[in-house]
Amino acid sequence: MDKSKEEGFAKRGLSAKIRQAERRGADWLEKSTRHYNRRTWRILLAIFIILGGAVSGLLLIGGLTGELEKAFSLDRITRTISGPPDENEGASGDRLTKVEFDRLVEYKAFLDSLQKSPDGRARYLKIVSRHPGLPDSLGRIIKYYQSQIKNR
Structure with a gap:
């Protein structure tokens, strides 16, 4: 994004600050993961899928057995x-x-x-x-x- 557009956003208030924070976060993520190769991304995706599946499985089993009803x-x-x-x-x-x-x-x-x-x-x-x-x-x-x- 060029400087003239960023200055225009700064005049618009809170939404401009939110966009600026999003942009900084996206730039940081891009910079910190730039060196990852295809194999690293696949490993991270597999870990994410396994963790998501495990949490979903625990919630499903807890719901079917009635253990979650005792939580509150x-x-x-x-x-x-x-x-x-x-x-x-x-x-x-x-x-x-x-x-x-x-x-x-x-x-x-x-x-x-x-x-x-x-x-x-x-x-x-x-x-x-x-x-x-x-x-x-x-x-x-x-x-x-x-x-x-x-x-x-």
Whole structure:
């Protein structure tokens, strides 16, 4: 690509920077593999095919035997959450009470505090490995309720 076209791309912003990074990557790959002969390319292709086939085979066998189903545990949410908690609200079937909301906030703070010590970090990682997405879900629920309370 000649210099005049490159200068034109630089004026276009992010897409020009992406193209420039792609060009640099392609040039580097071309320069680093220029000395490969036909036999080397065939060996690399064979390795790629063998590794791809092995991973595909493992996934296929794991899917047929049911081993992959044990990798994650998914539980359905059986309680709906539709509005912000009220201080004097009793326990209803579709809303969190103030007490339940406070417990969520306390648990989120507890999870955050676990990350500050090495022992706590190990415990935090154990909790998160058993319940992936728990900290994110707690954060989203708390943020949702706080925004509902502010909008009242």
